[in-house]
Amino acid sequence: MQAVPRAIDFHVHLPTTEFIQVTLGPYAKAAERFFRTEVKLKDIEQLAADYVAVDMIGVLLAWDAETATGLPPLGNDYVAAIVRRYPQQFIGFASVDPHKGRAAVKEVERAIRDLGLAGVKFHPGVQAFYPNDRAFYPLMEKIQELGVPALFHTGTNGLGAGVPGGMGIKLDYTRPIYLDALAADFPGLTIIGAHPSWPWHDEMIAILQHKANVYNDLSGWSPKYIPQSLLREAATxxxxxxxxxxxYPFITPQRWLRDFEALDSFTPEVREKILWRNAQKLLAHTAVAHMHFG
Known part of the structure; x- marks a missing residue:
């Protein structure tokens, strides 16, 4: 059996011109101010080298919020091509714009069955939709049928932050409580709430305790700033x-892990679960999981 990676980074955005300057466009600068960082553009070779250096598998996220923003998507083919080029380093998650209706349902099937992507990423705030809106249930049914996880941004938003009107983004779309109804209506769908869900982290905790098909990734926050109630539950x-x-690239995995290692409430066994074992379980159907875990 091959050695396991140090970690699986479940939330990686591409630091490329195609994503930062074209797809995010005007939202990127607000995000940099929010995270107090300057994103340094990199090409795919540099990104792959970075993840080799830290001994991690990265989950790369496509992006399509075209209806709500008017900006071009970072396409599923683009992400799939990177995964094909670096199959031992990256896993790809598709993105579809829910407002595209039947076209979105067809595209998500193509992305999973034909392109080999391993999940689907949504940003309800930027895409301007409620995850539990029954108008989008045909799309959720298809994702459940395909047997891959769906990842939803939850909580406050760095995109548009600090700008009058928040660049039109409405935070209510990203309350985790809307994932509760979705999890109840689609018990066969694995749902991941992305980020610590602040200021609604207690909603996320309640959903996690009640719905066994819901998970939470802790991206977007240094562990030292994650609400203590969520950290306590994560450790127990x-x-x-x-x-x-x-x-990434708004928070680097090195910074996140450095701050996580400074916390004394996590046993080695729990750290292992959070850093890679839980993700391994969710991604067991992917080729890269078989490469690394046998």
């Missing part, structure tokens, strides 16, 4: 449902 009752994610 919810240790099997929590995933490491960085939110």
């Amino acid at each position: 009752r919810l240790q099997d449902r929590i995933l490491f994610g960085s939110d």
Whole structure:
């Protein structure tokens, strides 16, 4: 059996011109101010080298919020091509714009069956939709049928932060409580709430305790700033449902792990679950999981 990686980073955005300057466009600068960082553009070779250097598998996220923003998507083919080029380093998650209706349903099937992507990423705030809106249930049914996880941004938003009107983004779309109804209506769908869900982290905790098909990734926040109530649950009752994610390039995996290692409430066994074992379980159907875990 091959050695396991140090971690699986479940939340990686591409630091490329195609994503930062084209797809995010005007939202990127607000995000940099929010995270107090300057994103340094990199090409795919540099990104792959970075993840080799830290001994991690990265979950790369496509992006399509075209209807709500008017900006071009970072396409599923683009992400799939990177995964094909670096199959031992990256796993790809598709993105579809829910407002595209039947076209979105067809595209998600193509992305999973034909392109080999391993899950689907949504950003309800930027895409301007409620996850439990029954108008989008045909799309959720298809994802459940395909047997892959769906990842949803939850909590406050760095995109548009600090700008009058928040660049039109409405935070209510990203309350985790809307994932509760979705989890109840689709018990065969694995749902991942991305980020610590602040200021609604207690909602996320309640959903995790009640719905066994819901997980939470802790990306987008340094562990030292994650609400203590969520950290306590992650170290104890919810240790099997929590995933490491960085939110690269806005937060680097090195910074996240350094701050995580400084916390004294996590046993080595729980750290292992959060850093890779829980993600391994969710991604067991992917080729890269078989490469690394046999």
